[in-house]
Amino acid sequence: MIHKNNYLDFAICLEKFFSDYLIKERGASNHTIRSYRDTFILLIDYLSKEKSIKPYNICFSQIGKECVLEFLDWLECKRDCTPGTRNQRCAALRSFFRYIMYLDPTHMSQWKEICKIRLKRYVKGSLAYVSVEALKCLLDYVPVDTRKGRRDLAMLTLMYQTGARVQEIIDLTPASIRLSKPFTVELLGKGSKKRIVPIDGNSMELVSCYIKENNLDDCAKRVFPLFFNCWGERLSAAGVAYILEKYYSMAKKEHEDLFPDKISPHVLRHSKAMHLLQSGVNLVYIRDILGxxxxxxxxxxxxxxSKYKREALEKAYVDVCNVHTECEWEKDDKLKQFLKSLA
Known part of the structure; x- marks a missing residue:
């Protein structure tokens, strides 16, 4: 391994972290690997733009606790990342430097200082979701007279009906869809865990027509991406978010009172869970559907x-006070006469 200024080579260590540690040793999911990859792309971008350190010149001696803290602040201030995203990037960096401790114990104090960086505390916002009425309104703006519009409608409908994460929708193939009754979709979730989610006939009709229109029912295309772009490639998370945002902007312009200030693919997942809960579905079943x-x-x-909690309390309400304006014995004239005779 190449040494520079008595430090290990950054590029080689980073490559070993992904190939040897995350993939071979930990068996990390594709989602985790992508998240860690994006963290280091951002770090390299930060060092290049803010520190004038080109990627091929990055050295461990340049990355200390202060540098990492400045990078995390840059994410929040310059890139408008949320504190939650900042913490996610911080966790990825701490994991990397814990790994480096074993490769380069001679600079243990430097790595320990980075690993001791605390996650930022913040007030979490309220759970964002849309009503059934708002969801119907949004889907009404998806055109069905174009091939791309029919794809968008099938994708957004399936995303809501299954409560899928955006990556789970992206990873779908025609083989994931059961076109005969009972209609189901097989989703590959976090930790490579598979789950089967039932969907209704109307939603399956949309998906089935889309599959036939794009010849995805061909046996040779069973493992092709179910939803793809104009180049036939799998859609990206940003691409799905862009599609949803496009129709959200159209719907919100005319029905502003129905929609929250922002929307994302995850809001559809939250919406499905809330609608199931409001329909009286047990939390255990919602857990299984969401994975x-x-x-x-x-x-x-x-x-x-809050409405669900209020209704649950009202159903369970028992009047334990038993407060009356007039005591029962006072209504009984014979009883009152008897009591008076005792005096």
Whole structure:
């Protein structure tokens, strides 16, 4: 391994972190690898723009605790990242430098200082979701007279009906769809966990027509991307977000009172969970549909819905006060006469 200024080579260590540690040793999911990859792309971009350090000149001696803190602040201030995103990037960097401790213990104090950087505390916003009425309104703006519009409608409908994460929708193939009854979709979630989600006949009709229109029912195309761009390539997360934002902007312009200030593919997932909860579906089933590892994660929807909590309290209400303006014995004339005779 090449040494520079008594430090290990940054590029070689970064490559080993991904290929040896994340992929071979930990068996990290594609989602985790992409998230870590994006963190280091941003770090390299920061060092190049703000520190004038070209990618091929990056050295560990230039990356200390102060540099990492400045990078995290840059994410928030210059790139308008949320504190949650900042913490996600910070966690990825701490994981990398914990790995470097074993490769280069001679600079242990430097790596420990970086690993001791705390995650930023912040007030989490309320859970964003849209009503059934708003969702119908949004989908009404998707044109069905164009090939691309029919793709968008099938994709957004399927995303809502299954409560899928955006990456789960992107990873779908024609083989993931069961076109015969009972209609189901097989989703590949976090940690490479598969789950089967049932969908209704109307939604399946949209997806089925889309599959036939694009010849995706051909056996040779079973593993092709279900939703693809004009080059036949799998859609990106940014591409899906752009499609949703396009129709959201059109709908919000005319029905502003129906929609939140912002929308994202994850808002559709939250909306599905809230609508299931409001329909009386048990949290255990909602957990399984969303693919949560623990029901504690699913409980955020019960906590977010004040109407649901109020109705649950009203159903369970028991009048324990038993307060009356007039006592029962006072209504009984014979009883009152008897009591008076005792005096």
């Amino acid at each position: 949560h590892a623990s029901i504690k994660t699913t409980e955020i929807y019960a906590r977010a819905d």
